[in-house]
Amino acid sequence: MRGWTAHGACRRKSPQPDLATDAPRRVSSALSITLEPVLPLFHAGPAPKASGPRRGALRDGLGLQPGMRVGLFGGSFNPAHDGHLHVAETALARLGLDRVVWLVSPQNPLKNAADSAPLADRMASAAAVAHGPSMIVSDFETRAGTSWTIDTLRVLVARHPDVSFVWLMGSDNLAGFHRWRGWSDIMRLMPVAVIARPGSLLDSRTAPGAQRFARFRVPAAQARLLPRLAAPAWTYLTAPLNHRSSTAIRAARDARDADG
Template sequence: MNLPHAEPGNRVGLFGGSFNPPHSGHRLVAETAMRRLGLDQVWWLVTPGNPLKDHAELAPLARRIALTAATANHPRMRVTAFEAVLGTSYTASTLAGILQRRPDLSFCWIMGADNLAGFHRWQNWRDIVRAVPIAIVDRPGASLSPLFAPMAQAFGMARVPEPEAATLMQRRAPAWVFLHTPLDAASSTALRRKAARA
């Protein structure tokens, strides 16, 4: 539940989600961001519940934490449900809480490109973009999202060219980069449907 340990000056990627369940596509997003941005750690933030999603099929938090830890399974990846401590499911509030507690670290937000199309519906989404740099990793069906998503259009001037991705952590927000990677078609929705049929 607490924030993972990190040494002052570490570059930490924050990767939030329901992870209901976590899968290889999530792991690919985290790995891609860690490698391309030169991150010291990636913190998987398992949310108590996404405010924009139906909670009817939401597995218990403890189970999602355990499954996420098994999926992450990397010495520089940590799993936490810190949002439950903060009492929030909103990313803007989570970021504010983390930045307040660890001003000695450099943070970026990591997300799959499938979340970019609806990012403008997140509470205080502009505050998120202005708080920390953002790495958006390609996902199936979302390769064109940087062209049409309201966030990408509103902050088009803040986009970092992909060949300069390694500089993202030295930039002041707003700054974002779109990272292309081999695509993994795994999805939480498909996995839940498969489990329901079993």
């Protein structure tokens, strides 16, 4: 049964040959691992391609170099809080990442725009939490003119073909991940790391997305391999839990405002 596969041979060369020559390629795991059989619950067709960035708007300012291992952490961050930092720091340490990029969405298509603070406020909120040289807060989606995660990731991969990207998300998103537009394309585009969050400690094998890609799951003990693996490959990481949530923070803030 086929599990993890290597695609390093088909990756495009960097436009900077002197740097890309030594950049690590995606590799398949040589470890002996028992992989669970895939459960073919349903078929998801490919997501539509994005129309591309607005002319003159795409200067990402991320400072990424060939060979880097970079986690991409998307969200509304409305507001950002210590729970988000917990996800980012856990991924940074457990996956051996060089950077974590916080992709602050202009507006989550799956959430009510009326409940969302202005982008500038959410960027400032994320910047106040994501401190340190390994954390980058970016409005890349606004610059790229994308609304859906799959489109944003395709643009980033095309711009940085010799960077090893990993999509990061909390386990609270795993249960509904199969409802995201192009979710299976995300799984096939880059490795995915799911970090445990309070209130969503379901068995990670029960979520439809986890079942669909069960045989590509990497044991947590080998998570540092993930950035160099060919997609699809994913892992589920547990760590001491942080119970902060954006919903609870907004509720407490609204209660204070009501009191006066």
